[in-house]
Amino acid sequence: MNRAARWVLIGFVVFLGVAVSALLLLNGRVEERLGRIYTVAVTPFPVEENADAISRGEHLVNYVFFCTECHGERLEGKAHFNDPLSGQVAARNLTSGEGGLPADFQVTDWIRAVRHGVGQNGKPLVEMPSNAYQHISDSDLAAIIAYVRNLPPVDNVMPHIELGPLYKLSILSDPSLLPAAVIDHQSGSHPEVRPEASVEYGKYLAAACTICHGADLAGGVSAGAGLNLTPAGDLGEWSPEEFMTAVRTGATPKGRDLDSELMPIDRVKHMTDMELEALWLYLNSLPPRSIGAD
C-alpha cells in the first residue's frame, strides 16, 4: 500500500470511529431519557361506575379528548407508526383483554398515565399527549376510568415500542416528544370547570385540540394552512354558525372542505351545541396569533 493510500485509509478509520462514538453517545442520551424513572406523587379519587359516569366517560373518550383516535374505536390498541426510520410505536390496548391493562392498574396509574405521561413502570410514555390532558378534572378522569373499565375486553397484544434513529434524534431536539419531560409534575391544578357555554369551559375543552393545533392553537411550529384557530386565521372571519357548520360537516364558509382524515370531524360533530359554543367563545377570545409565532 503506498503512503497516500495508507493515509486515506487511516483518515477513513478515524472518521468511522468518531461517527460511531458520536452515534453511541447520542443513543445513550436518548436511552437515558427513555429509561428515566419519574416518581410522581398523586392522590387517588373514588371511581363510581354508575350509568351517568359511564356515559360521560364515553362522550369524553370518543368525542372530546380523542382517546379513540389513537387507541382504536374499542380502545383495543392501534399501531401509531411503523417504519424503519421512525420505528414502531403502538397505542396500548386499554381494555381488560389479553394485551390490555393489567388487573392491578390502579386509579393512581391512570392519573400518572393521563395527566403526567408516565407509565405504570415509571418511565415516560411515548406519543401519549398528556400535556393536553394535565388539566382534566378528577370527576372527568373518574368518568373516563369508569367507562374504560366497563368496556368489553378485546384480546389484542400490541408489539413493544421500538424507536428508530430518526425518532431518537427528534427526541434530542424536541424534548416535548416525551410529555413527561416537559410537564410540571408538581402543579396539582385541575379544578372542576362547570360545563356551560363559557370561555372558561371552552378553554377546558380546547386543550385537546392542542394535540394537533399546537400549544398556542395557532398551529404550533410545524404549522400548515387551516391549523390556526386564533382570530388571525380563517376563524377571524367566521360567524359562530359558520364555525358550527365547519366542525360538524367539514364545509368551510369559503367552500373549502376540511379533510376529515386529518381533522376528526366524525368525532367533533358529536360534541353538543353547548360544547361547541364554549369552544367558539374561547377561540374567539384568544389573541390573534399568526402561524408559527411564539
Ligand code: HEC
Ligand atoms: C396521539 C395519540 C394518543 C392519544 C390521543 C391518547 N393516547 Fe394514550 N397512549 C398513546 C400511546 C402511543 C401509548 C403507549 C405509550 C408507551 O407505551 O410508551 C399510550 C398509553 C396509554 C396508557 C398506558 C399507560 C401505561 O402505563 O402503559 C393509558 C392508560 C392511556 N394511554 C390512556 C389514554 C386516554 C384515557 C386517552 C384520552 C384521554 C389517551 N390515552 C389518548 C397514544 C395516545
Ligand code: HEC
Ligand atoms: C387529530 C388532529 C386534530 C385534532 C385533535 C383537531 N384538529 Fe382541527 N384540524 C386538523 C387539521 C389537520 C386541520 C386542517 C384540515 C384541512 O385543512 O383540511 C384542521 C382544521 C380545523 C378547522 C378549520 C380551520 C380553517 O382555517 O379552515 C377548525 C375550525 C378546527 N380544525 C377545529 C378544531 C377544534 C375546535 C378541535 C378540538 C375540539 C380540533 N380542531 C381538533 C387536525 C385536528
